[in-house]
Amino acid sequence: MNPIERALGILLLLTGGKLVTATTLAERFEVSLRTIYRDIDRLLALGVPVDAERGAEGGYRLPRDYMQPPVALTRNETAALLTALATVRGIRTIPLMDDLQAAERKLIATLPKAVLTLLGQAERVIGVEPVPIDIFHxxxxxxxxxxxxxxxxxxxxxxxxxxxxxxxxxxxxxxxxxxxxxxxxxxxxxxxxxxxxxxxxxxxxxxxxxxxxxxxxxxxxxxxxxxxxxxxxxxxxxxxxxxxxxxxxKEGPIAQIRVTAEQSKRLAQDWYYRHVIFTPAPDGNVMISIPNAEAINLFPLIRWLGAGAELIEPAHLRKALAAELSEMARVHRDPAL
The missing domain is CATH 2.30.30 (SH3 type barrels.)
Incomplete structure (x- = not known):
């Protein structure tokens, strides 16, 4: 058994947090204690977190969560995982990014040569279109x-x-x-x-x-x-x-806008505003209640809804909205502008 095979065997024996003595390792691999000590030093130099406990009942162990049990994947299963990883990279920020990249390198290392070139550079063949910026919200x-x-x-x-x-x-x-x-x-x-x-x-x-x-x-x-x-x-x-x-x-002011039934149907299709409160009125219109009373959010919404939409609350914003809409109307009436 060469040193690499023996090192892998030691890792597997130490997996799970069980304490294993140097004598046990030496007997298992039929080598001297000095050889086991060198093997452990080699693993430590590679960054493997081997814990050593001295004394008559001492030995070596790995943290319980350091290695997962070996998993055998088929070529197609490996390809599916790499495809998923390439898809995830289209997201700007993802949890445990460094660990994900390390896992990807390990998967690539297991690929047969026939597909290594293709899936080893999966980003060349798998594209992800990021969610476009929502300028309305x-x-x-x-x-x-x-x-x-x-x-x-x-x-x-x-x-x-x-x-x-x-x-x-x-x-x-x-x-x-x-x-x-x-x-x-x-x-x-x-x-x-x-x-x-x-x-x-x-x-x-x-x-x-x-x-x-x-x-x-x-x-x-x-x-x-x-x-x-x-x-x-x-x-x-x-x-x-x-x-x-x-x-x-419950935490802040609520805006209220009176809209037509048709406008409420259109608004109910929006990913954000479909979650506000819609209250039908006796005259056939609908009152919508929005937990955001800032002009920077309300004015664009009312302009988008168009004629038939009326800001009810906050009442102090009505004058500013009227002035803005009047200026827009003036510009569109003047053929010179």
Whole structure:
């Protein structure tokens, strides 16, 4: 048995956290203790985290989560995984990016020569069209930053270890960031943004936090029991946004716009506004209630809806909206402009 084969055998014996003595290893591979010591030194030099315990009952072990059991994949299964990885790379930021790239390199190393060239450069043959910028809803835009990656990685590590995470969340509607202590439950990708789903320790509520607004994340030593009833699928289809809107309605001012029945049908198809409250009126119109009363969001919406839409609340914005619409009307009436 050559040193490489013996090193692999040692790794497999040490996997799972079980303590194995040097004498046991020497007998298993029919070599001297000095050879085993050299093998262990070689593994340490390669960065393998072998723990050594001295004494009569000492020995060597690997952390329990260092190696997963060997998995045999067919060529097509390997190709399917590499295709999925290439697809995921179309997302700007993903959890545990460095670990994903390391896993991809290991998969590529197992490929037969016939497909190595093709799938080893999967990005040349697999294209992903990123979600286009939504200029109508400006709040969906975010730049990729190191802090964003750190938030995803830290949250995922807390999720894997069943440990709480602490972080500061920067909500643009507040003047200062708020500290949060959260039990991670899952992560959600929606319209080019990552959301962290977790149970707030303070309020005992399930909340979603935009990952690009999270700073100073750290995994605490406080463990928790995962909720067996949690399923990220319950937040898909915009369900998370609908739940968030109901919470926002309790936290801030609400805008009201009277629209026609036809306009309400059109608005109900929008990914964002279909989750606001639609209340039919006796005259056949519909009152929509939006948990956002800022002009920068309301004015473009009313212009898009067109004639028949009327801003009811906040009343103090009606004059400014009227002035803006009057100026637009003046420009369009003047053939010289």
């Amino acid at each position: 400006a709040e969906t835009k975010a730049k990729t930053t190191d802090a964003w990656q750190a938030a995803l990685d830290g949250f995922m590590l807390g999720l894997l270890d069943n440990c709480r995470v602490r972080f500061d969340h920067h909500n643009p509607s507040r003047t200062a960031p708020r500290a949060h202590d959260v039990e991670p439950c899952g992560i959600l990708y929606d319209r080019n943004l990552w959301y962290l789903a977790g149970r707030s320790v303070e309020t005992d509520e399930m909340k979603l936090y935009r990952a690009d607004r999270v700073r100073n994340i750290e995994v605490s030593g406080l463990r928790f029991q995962p909720d067996p009833s949690f399923d990220i699928k319950h937040l898909l289809g915009g369900a998370w946004l609908s739940q968030a809107m109901r919470r926002w309605e």
